[in-house]
Structure formats: structure tokens, C-alpha cells
Amino acid sequence: RPQYEAEKDPPQEELARQSEEDLRRAMEEAGEEMAYRRLDAHVNLAWLYYYIRRHELAEKEANAVVDSVPPEYRFGQGGLDSEQLPHSFYWLLLGKTYLLLGEVAMRQFEHEGRREPEYARRGGQCYTLALAYDELYAEDFRDLRRALYRIYIRIRRLNDEEFGWLHEGIREAVGICGRSPTRMDRFLAERGFPVRPEVQWLL
Numbered sequence: 001r002p003q004y005e006a007e008k009d010p011p012q013e014e015l016a017r018q019s020e021e022d023l024r025r026a027m028e029e030a031g032e033e034m035a036y037r038r039l040d041a042h043v044n045l046a047w048l049y050y051y052i053r054r055h056e057l058a059e060k061e062a063n064a065v066v067d068s069v070p071p072e073y074r075f076g077q078g079g080l081d082s083e084q085l086p087h088s089f090y091w092l093l094l095g096k097t098y099l100l101l102g103e104v105a106m107r108q109f110e111h112e113g114r115r116e117p118e119y120a121r122r123g124g125q126c127y128t129l130a131l132a133y134d135e136l137y138a139e140d141f142r143d144l145r146r147a148l149y150r151i152y153i154r155i156r157r158l159n160d161e162e163f164g165w166l167h168e169g170i171r172e173a174v175g176i177c178g179r180s181p182t183r184m185d186r187f188l189a190e191r192g193f194p195v196r197p198e199v200q201w202l203l
Helices: 010-028 035-051 055-068 089-111 117-137 141-153 160-177 183-190 199-201
Strands: none
Touching: 010 035, 035 055, 035 089, 055 117, 089 117, 117 141, 117 160, 117 183, 141 183, 141 199, 160 183
């Protein structure tokens, strides 16, 4: 039993329900006028579902967050001019959202006994997009460092074949964000992990 729990604490299910209600209330109260607060609560709701292992809901809410971000702030929407766009908080939230989607994919990969390449590919794609959005927000900040640590924990035991599946996802992300080598590529190189052959000479 965790040390921080007290005998009179409500059950985990009740705490999760209360948190869900609080976050949905925060989303409603923020409305369209306070986009950052609304989307921040929405991202946190998706992460809540992840932590209580309701993965389908986590993915559903995360995808809803992405769809709620104005197209001009998203990769793959006809170009992204970061110098001309004023609201950088969208990139911070997209980074958190794609990190979550990557975590869901890699958790599923592990749950399936690391036998389903599709999950590793999806993880590679989402992790790469997460770091690419984080870099648009800032080159180095706390959430970016946390993302790199989470990614490291997930991929540190992959074998060469599994890294190949991850690389497929990175390539798909490159097709979306138009950046190569990516921060994900550089991270793999810095940690001594296998990197995509086509960018090895650039790292």
C-alpha cells in the first residue's frame, strides 16, 4: 500500500471519477474564449484515462485535442510558419498530446508481447511528432526533457528488429512534419540506439 494513502482516502475509482468531472467542468467553463485552459484540461483528461488504463478513451480524447487545434498550427496542413504564428501554447499542448499517443501505442506493444510491429511503428511516429512540436515551442524546457526521459524508458530494451519498426514510424512522421533528421533521430544517436540508415551520416 503506497505510503501517501490514508485509510480514509476514497477508492481509486472514485478519485478518477472526481478528477474526470473536474476536468470536464474546467473545459466547459473555459469555453472558446480561453482556448489554452480548455485544451490544457482536455489534454489532462486524456492523460487521466491513460493512467487508469482506459486506453481507448485516452486515444479518443487525445485525437479530439489534435482536431481542436487550428489547422495552421499543425503539421501536414499545407505548411507551418512558426515565425508568423502568435500562439505557441498550441505546440506545447500538441507535444503533450502526441507523447500520450506514443505512450499508449508502446504500452499496447508491450501488452501484446512485443509481437505487433504496428504498435511500435505508431509509437515511433507519435514520439517523433511530439518532439517536433516541443521544439517549435522551445529548444529545451522541462516538458521536453520529461518527454525524452519517458521515451527512453519505453525504448531502452528494444532489439534491432524492434528499432526497425520504430524507424518506420519516424519516417512516416518525417512525411508529416517535413523535418529530417528529427529530434527523435538525434535523441537515438545521443543515447547510442540504432538510428535510421538514411540519416546516420547527418548525426
